Amino acid sequence: MADGNTGLQLRSLIKKSGELEISLQNVPTPEPGPDEVVVRVEATPINPSDIGLLIGAADVSTAKASGTKEAPVITAKVPETAMRGMAGRLDESMPVGNEGAGRVIKTGSSDAAKALMGKTVSMIGGAMYAQYRCIRVSECQPLPEGTTAAEGASWFVNPLTALGMTETMRREGHKALVHTAAASNLGQMLNKICQKDGIGLVNIVRSKEQADLLRKIGARHVVDSKSPSFMDDLTNALADTGATIAFDAIGGGRLASQILTAMEAAINRTSKAAYSRYGSNVPKQVYIYGTLDPSPVEINRAFGMAWGVGGWLLFPFLMKIGRADGQKLRERVVSELKTTFASHYTKVVSLQEALDPVNLAVYAKRATGEKFLINPNKAG
Amino acid sequence: MADGNTGLQLRSLIKKSGELEISLQNVPTPEPGPDEVVVRVEATPINPSDIGLLIGAADVSTAKASGTKEAPVITAKVPETAMRGMAGRLDESMPVGNEGAGRVIKTGSSDAAKALMGKTVSMIGGAMYAQYRCIRVSECQPLPEGTTAAEGASWFVNPLTALGMTETMRREGHKALVHTAAASNLGQMLNKICQKDGIGLVNIVRSKEQADLLRKIGARHVVDSKSPSFMDDLTNALADTGATIAFDAIGGGRLASQILTAMEAAINRTSKAAYSRYGSNVPKQVYIYGTLDPSPVEINRAFGMAWGVGGWLLFPFLMKIGRADGQKLRERVVSELKTTFASHYTKVVSLQEALDPVNLAVYAKRATGEKFLINPNKAG
Numbered sequence: 001m002a003d004g005n006t007g008l009q010l011r012s013l014i015k016k017s018g019e020l021e022i023s024l025q026n027v028p029t030p031e032p033g034p035d036e037v038v039v040r041v042e043a044t045p046i047n048p049s050d051i052g053l054l055i056g057a058a059d060v061s062t063a064k065a066s067g068t069k070e071a072p073v074i075t076a077k078v079p080e081t082a083m084r085g086m087a088g089r090l091d092e093s094m095p096v097g098n099e100g101a102g103r104v105i106k107t108g109s110s111d112a113a114k115a116l117m118g119k120t121v122s123m124i125g126g127a128m129y130a131q132y133r134c135i136r137v138s139e140c141q142p143l144p145e146g147t148t149a150a151e152g153a154s155w156f157v158n159p160l161t162a163l164g165m166t167e168t169m170r171r172e173g174h175k176a177l178v179h180t181a182a183a184s185n186l187g188q189m190l191n192k193i194c195q196k197d198g199i200g201l202v203n204i205v206r207s208k209e210q211a212d213l214l215r216k217i218g219a220r221h222v223v224d225s226k227s228p229s230f231m232d233d234l235t236n237a238l239a240d241t242g243a244t245i246a247f248d249a250i251g252g253g254r255l256a257s258q259i260l261t262a263m264e265a266a267i268n269r270t271s272k273a274a275y276s277r278y279g280s281n282v283p284k285q286v287y288i289y290g291t292l293d294p295s296p297v298e299i300n301r302a303f304g305m306a307w308g309v310g311g312w313l314l315f316p317f318l319m320k321i322g323r324a325d326g327q328k329l330r331e332r333v334v335s336e337l338k339t340t341f342a343s344h345y346t347k348v349v350s351l352q353e354a355l356d357p358v359n360l361a362v363y364a365k366r367a368t369g370e371k372f373l374i375n376p377n378k379a380g
Numbered sequence: 381m382a383d384g385n386t387g388l389q390l391r392s393l394i395k396k397s398g399e400l401e402i403s404l405q406n407v408p409t410p411e412p413g414p415d416e417v418v419v420r421v422e423a424t425p426i427n428p429s430d431i432g433l434l435i436g437a438a439d440v441s442t443a444k445a446s447g448t449k450e451a452p453v454i455t456a457k458v459p460e461t462a463m464r465g466m467a468g469r470l471d472e473s474m475p476v477g478n479e480g481a482g483r484v485i486k487t488g489s490s491d492a493a494k495a496l497m498g499k500t501v502s503m504i505g506g507a508m509y510a511q512y513r514c515i516r517v518s519e520c521q522p523l524p525e526g527t528t529a530a531e532g533a534s535w536f537v538n539p540l541t542a543l544g545m546t547e548t549m550r551r552e553g554h555k556a557l558v559h560t561a562a563a564s565n566l567g568q569m570l571n572k573i574c575q576k577d578g579i580g581l582v583n584i585v586r587s588k589e590q591a592d593l594l595r596k597i598g599a600r601h602v603v604d605s606k607s608p609s610f611m612d613d614l615t616n617a618l619a620d621t622g623a624t625i626a627f628d629a630i631g632g633g634r635l636a637s638q639i640l641t642a643m644e645a646a647i648n649r650t651s652k653a654a655y656s657r658y659g660s661n662v663p664k665q666v667y668i669y670g671t672l673d674p675s676p677v678e679i680n681r682a683f684g685m686a687w688g689v690g691g692w693l694l695f696p697f698l699m700k701i702g703r704a705d706g707q708k709l710r711e712r713v714v715s716e717l718k719t720t721f722a723s724h725y726t727k728v729v730s731l732q733e734a735l736d737p738v739n740l741a742v743y744a745k746r747a748t749g750e751k752f753l754i755n756p757n758k759a760g
Contacts, residue, residue, distance in 0.1 A: 299677040310688030
């Protein structure tokens with residue numbers, strides 16, 4: 001509906017019966033409160049973090065299309081063993097889409113809200129896979145003149161995660177960092193930030209192709225965990241950069257432990273400290289922020305006692321640093337959206353096209369270099 | 381030598397050939413600097429942390445006695461596979477003994493040093509298995525009138541570790557804590573502190589006997605990890621206390637992961653927060669401070685993203701909180717040496733008796749309830 005009073009919204013539902021159902025609902029657009037605006041959403045990316053909510057634990061190979069062209073429905077089966085992990089969301093129809101951008105078409109009564117009328121803004125806050133989004137002003141960021149909604153759609157999740165890593169590094173007293181699964185979109189962005197800011201970055205990848213890709217965009221330290229010389233290469237890169245903090249997207253297996261072991265070896269190479277049975281005093285940290293490998297993390301403590309492994313997530317990090325410091329990061333992102341934080345998309349789809357099983361099969365793979373953008377106001 | 385100019389000092393040496401040699405050396409006592417004093421050591425405990433340095437990776441069952449009655453020597457073999465871990469200390473004759481107490485018999489020229497003349501003091505700083513110890517005033521703590529050297533000998537390692545746990549709990553924003561291998565001397569002390577200070581404590585033990593022992597000294601929450609209802613019992617105790625930080629002496633295996641899983645379950649039992657794929661936002665931490673099980677730590681992340689596992693050691697903790705706050709903890713300990721922080725010993729031995737293979741076989745087992753005290757000035 002062009003007036004914005006109602007619009008389509010994508011919903012993901014996992015039923016107690018073990019069936020995933022993705023559909024489009026026609027929902028009324030809420031009237032904006034004083035500090036809210038209504039945005040006509042024109043661009044919203046399908047990030048790996050969105051796919052988690054969109055598909056849940058369903059088996060994509062069982063996906064079936066039904067419904068009509070205007071109101072398509074996808075159903076798929078959730079394996080019984082995976083249902084326990086879904087307990088928190090059963091029989092609840094959930095909107096999807098963390099971030100997006102579009103034009104403000106209606107505002108609340110506050111000056112801050114009114115100031116956004118007609119502007120193109122980036123947004124964060126969920127439920128972006130919809131034609132209209134009523135949202136608080138504080139969750140909008142006006143885009144600079146000449147920046148399109150498509151350019152501003154991926155302004156939050158990847159850019160702030162990458163900046164959150166270098167910020168965490170600084171705030172916790174480290175001077176360089178390690179990143180795994182480093183050829184991802186996020187990893188490439190992190191390389192651009194580190195090159196611009198002069199931060200040492202050790203990229204860990206799992207193939208020669210990924211290593212070549214990163215070297216081509218200027219990465220100085222790239223090590224391949226499949227290489228027989230991995231531990232030596234990693235230790236050399238850690239000694240070169242002085243990196244003592246790592247962000248790991250993989251999670252399962254021994255990689256976190258290997259990184260800590262190599263850090264300790266790199267520290268001991270230059271240390272003049274006396275013998276201690278407890279290892280070096282230099283704090284070494286691995287933050288796990290993803291789950292590419294869901295198997296258990298195996299930590300064989302061959303690196304003294306000054307170590308930590310833990311979970312890291314963007315939103316708790318932002319809560320910790322507070323709004324004022326978070327706002328500086330947001331402003332940096334929108335001012336560098338065409339350079340450091342530029343995103344590239346394989347395909348722009350409508351909401352209906354996002355529910356096409358052929359497209360679903362592609363974006364559900366979460367492959368590096370394959371990224372879809374939804375334009376909910378593109379004709380289906 | 382009664383004048384204190386020279387005295388016996390215990391030394392531990394691991395040779396490149398793979399032989400451990402423990403011996404007594406007659407060494408000159410250094411002249412105290414302005415801020416130093418000389419203490420005639422009268423009591424110094426054999427803690428598990430001392431045994432690590434004293435014996436290293438040697439196989440105690442191969443121990444042989446030689447030398448004379450006045451100057452006994454123990455030798456033992458270090459298994460070849462364990463020699464790599466000894467690389468940092470090879471062919472270096474090392475003094476042993478973290479903490480002790482005795483009488484000040486000589487002082488440097490500063491007022492602070494002179495004020496200690498004739499006093500009985502507790503000490504920290506290594507090389508306590510000796511008849512005389514020249515030491516900085518800042519590493520001495522005068523004992524209250526009526527407290528003996530034997531009562532003040534174990535003033536630092538266990539008491540400050542236990543206080544370091546409750547302090548870390550408070551400083552990191554938790555309100556109750558979990559302790560594993562909880563029937564140890566340290567664990568019993570932690571129970572006394574928590575009872576006195578009104579802190580919720582969940583004790584995890586590995587037998588019914590250990591559980592009974594703790595209940596007898598007033599522990600309210602004791603769970604047995606060998607019980608079939610362990611995970612339920614643990615979750616109930618965590619829900620009761622609200623404990624979200626644990627100190628684990630075991631290290632290897634799945635215990636840390638089980639604790640985090642039970643913490644998350646206890647949190648979700650009362651939480652009214654909306655569904656999140658990332659689990660609760662409540663930070664959950666396990667600090668590993670011991671290695672009773674040297675196998676890898678296995679972390680199966682069934683508890684969201686707000687978690688951490690890491691090493692914890694007393695001395696880095698004390699460096700972090702600074703001397704002024706550390707001094708408050710020291711003063712609390714010496715004022716409660718006969719109550720909260722009382723230690724009990726199986727046997728008091730001379731330096732020579734500490735080198736008797738029969739005694740070595742007993743204290744090297746690090747058994748709960750078996751603790752030896754050395755009086756280096758007891759006639760051998």
